[in-house]
Amino acid sequence: MAEPMKVRASVSGDAVEVKCLMNHPMETGLRKDAKTGAVVPAHHITNVTATLNGKPVLDAQWGGGISKNPYLAFKVKGGKAGDKVNVSWVDNKGDKNSADVTVG
Amino acid sequence: MNILRRNVLKGAGAAGAVSVAVAAGLLKPTAAFADWNKAGFDSKDLAGAMGSIGAGSAAASGDIKVDAPDIAENGAVVPVVVTSGIAGTESIAIIGEKNALPLIADFKLMNGAMGYVSTRIKMGSTSNVIAVVKAGGKVYKAHKEVKVTIGGCGG
Known part of the structure; x- marks a missing residue:
């Protein structure tokens, strides 16, 4: 199972801003191992989804071009303190992770 | 995301069924997880990447x-x-x-x-x-x- 991820959601103006830090190597499949010269197989997050109070707000597809240990922030209009936010991801090996937070 | 497909993947012994489906061409390997624009993300040139997301023009x-x-x-x-x-x-x-x-x-x-x-x-x-x-x-x-x-x- 993957390392836990950090998600924080806060009210900013009339919107809720959600910030996430995920733990993932994000290998593109193009990098070569410095010692062996062998190509490191692709291992990166492919899909990230987020919901606010159970309603989908973000559905992202990622390639290996997102940096290692990805950072993502997005804003949702109309959210308020106490709302429930869920962020989940799946990678190309079927590994996945999910985190729930309450807007503070 | 297709909920049924998730459950199928979770089920013990489902791996065999999935690989049969893949072999039969019913499921593309990447489609087994969720929608992912494989053609776009594998594209090595700008035109291909832009085209794959409908951004050519x-x-x-x-x-x-x-x-x-x-x-x-x-x-x-x-x-x-x-x-x-x-x-x-x-x-x-x-x-x-x-x-x-x-x-x-x-x-x-x-x-x-x-x-x-x-x-x-x-x-x-x-x-x-x-x-x-x-x-x-x-x-x-x-x-x-x-x-x-x-x-x-x-x-």
Whole structure:
């Protein structure tokens, strides 16, 4: 199972801003191992989804071009303190992770 | 995401069934997880990447702001913020013009999600970061040049 991820959601103006830090190597499949010269197989997050109070707000597809240990922030209009936010991801090996937070 | 498909994957012994389905051509291997634009993310040229997300003829727009550093010392971590002022923004895609695999991410926004995405990307060399925004059936784009001192894609 993957390392836990950090998600924080806060009210900013009339919107809720959600910030996430995920733990993932994000290998593109193009990098070569410095010692062996062998190509490191692709291992990166492919899909990230987020919901606010159970309603989908973000559905992202990622390639290996997102940096290692990805950072993502997005804003949702109309959210308020106490709302429930869920962020989940799946990678190309079927590994996945999910985190729930309450807007503070 | 297809819930049934998830459950099938979770089930013990389902692996066999899935591989049979793959062999029979019923499921594409990548489709077994969720929708993923394999053709786009595997595309090695800009035209292919843009075409795969329907952005081949995107119009340049001044309402899209691409915030990225002028000079990135480390191409492995380039912070990028895309803000779309276009009403009804449905999706934001981020593309690294000269990356080995140009298509980096495609964010679909719904149910009140604003035209704002902040993340960190890899860049192989000095080039433009292109943001593609879809709104109301139209496609727009904007870009920002980032000078990269040390590339962050492979090597």
